[in-house]
Amino acid sequence: MARWEPNARERLVRAAVELFAEQGYEATTVNEIAERAGGLTKTTFFRHFADKREVLFAGQEIHNRIVAEAIAEAPAAATPLELASLALDALASSFAQDRRDIGRRLRAVLANSAELRERSASKRAALSEAMAQALRARDVPELVADLAAELGTRAFYGAFDRWTSTADQRTLVEYARQMFGELKAAVSVLE
Known part of the structure; x- marks a missing residue:
């Protein structure tokens, strides 16, 4: 080349x-x-x-922007969890199927390097904070924004792990929606 x-x-x-x-x-x-x-x-x-x-962490700013824009552009009546779900959909849809193999390899590389796992944790925290800031900009109370953002971020990373560890043809969006639904169900039984 x-x-x-x-x-x-x-x-x-x-x-x-x-x-x-x-x-x-x-x-x-x-x-x-x-x-x-x-x-x-x-x-x-x-x-x-x-x-x-x-x-390995190229595009973090883009991911943060995607979630912030999805939340900012959502309907006014959307609840905090609906906003987090819309942000999750937008972020997951930015990952084409051809990124799956890279994701698979990336997971293996991260597993073998403490330095890279630390950087990955920092990236995850930045994504959650970007989502929380976007929610607060929509006048969502701080604690509610933080919780909704953490659920959305957790759903994304859980979905990414599933997407990159299976061989089926489901998209990352499908995995993200499933994971977000599972997390919402888990939260509902906490009371």
Whole structure:
């Protein structure tokens, strides 16, 4: 692949996930990632990502924006849980089926690196906070917003785990809706 070909960012992500799965996160260098991505350079890598850890968490700002916009654009009469559900649908629908294999490999890479698990937890907290802020902007009380956001975030990550660990053809949206329904049912029996 020539350096001028489009989609360098996506190629770098795929190359990194492949290499991390093959030889481990710690053993993989930025130069190896760039070369696997079609003969790109280290400079090209750093044009897209701050470090090799961030290549796995690319798009966090986009995910946060997706949930915030879905909540902001929802009908005025929507309840906090309906808002969280709409945000969850919007986020899950942004993941095409071809991302499933990358997600599968990413889960394996995360399982083998404490540093990456820590970064993943930080990403999860940021997503929950973005959802909570969007809910508070809709005048949802803070505690209610935090709880609804945590349920939505938990549903997303639970759905992602299921989606990437099964072979059926259901979409991430279908898994997310199922998981959100299960969490709502679990909450209803707490009283």
